[in-house]
Amino acid sequence: MRRFVITATAAALATATVAIAGGHGGNPAVKARNAHxxxxxxxxxxxxxxxKGTTEYDAAAASTAASQLAALAAFDQSAYWEEGTIQGEVDGSRAKAEIWSDAAGWAAKQELMKTASASLAEVAGNGLEALQGGVAGVGEACGACHKAYRGPRN
Amino acid sequence: MRRFVITATAAALATATVAIAGGHGGNPAVKARNAHxxxxxxxxxxxxxxxKGTTEYDAAAASTAASQLAALAAFDQSAYWEEGTIQGEVDGSRAKAEIWSDAAGWAAKQELMKTASASLAEVAGNGLEALQGGVAGVGEACGACHKAYRGPRN
Structure with a gap:
């Protein structure tokens, strides 16, 4: 029975994971964080x-997108940031070595993104001005991390 | 004040979104679903x-990964599946036209993935055999959708 379950699991997984879009080649951790x-x-x-007013404000759609953003920010990302997956060393990476040499600073930036996106999710459905304030906060969190820990475009 | 907020928002967004990894070129909907x-x-x-026993069973890590999978499956994916973004028409797409011509069948497959990953999230922390059963269910859901609605490797 045990063997059957393992075989069935392996077969189902083969179907599931072998041919996911873009799933072949490259470092899995780098691909995962780029997907994130x-x-x-x-x-x-x-x-x-x-x-920005490019599309019309829609409270429900804004709430959904902001909740998804906040959910993503709260994901456990520890497996993404594999030591050594630095720009220049691994294809597709723009990670600076400072991510690992300044772990506390890095963690603080991740926390900032988590907080800012949770705040945005709270207010995104409360009108355009509330959305604008929340989006600006998230944009700053993104920028703060990119500035400190991301290298130039490959 | 209003203008200031909009300007600040636009600036923050420019910082945030301009240079996200792999963020340039390609159809945004296709890129989003491939990232997903x-x-x-x-x-x-x-x-x-x-x-499969390749790595040791870890109840907490399994629960976390399964919860993330279930959260992703529950995301609103409607904006990903833009009509016309069919394999051969749009770079990076493996979507069959049946996604749009058989919308009900497609929705059923998405629902299957949502249900299977929610079930997996419930049991992933309950031991290896529970995990294997849940993973097999998700694998089947992935495979069912890929078989019906995904074209050959590009």
Whole structure:
């Protein structure tokens, strides 16, 4: 029975994971954090378009996107930031060595993103001005981390 | 004041979104869904490694990864599946036209993934055999959708 379960699990996993879009090649940790950033970008992009007036403010859509952003920020990201996956060493990485040499500073920036996106999720449905304030806070958190811990475009 | 807020928001957003990893070029919806699949893959990969015995079972880590998988599955993905973003038409897409022509079948598959990953999140911390059963269920949900709605590797 045990063997059957393991075999069935392995088969199901093979189906599931072998051919996920873009799933082949590259460092898994780097790909995971780039995917995470991509979902930040997508949700924040929707919110930013509303904040800037490019698209019309929609309280429900803003709340959903902001909640997703906050959920992502609260994900356990420890497995993403594998030591040695530094820009220049690993394909697709823009991580500076300071992420590991200044672990406390890095953790503080991650905390800032978590707090700012939780605040945004709280107010995103409360009108355009509330959204704008929340989005600005998240933008600052993104920028603070990128400035300190991200290298130049590859 | 209003203008100031908008300007500050725009500046913060520029900092935040301009240079997100891999953030330039390509269809935003396709990139977002590929990023989403990438995070599925990362979390499910950790769980699959435990289920197969490649890594040691860790109840807390399994619970965390399974909760993240379930949270992702519950995200509003409507903006990802933009009509016309079909394999062959848009770079990076493996979406079949059936996603749009068979919207009900497609929605059922998304629901299956939501249910299976919620079930996995409930049991992932309850020991290796519970994890294996839950992972197999998610693997089947992934496979069912890929088989029906995803084209061959690009």
């Amino acid at each position: 950033m991509g979902l930040y970008s997508f949700n924040l992009g929707m919110l930013g378009d509303m904040a | 699949m990438g995070l599925y893959s990362f979390n499910l990969g950790m769980l699959g490694d435990m289920a």
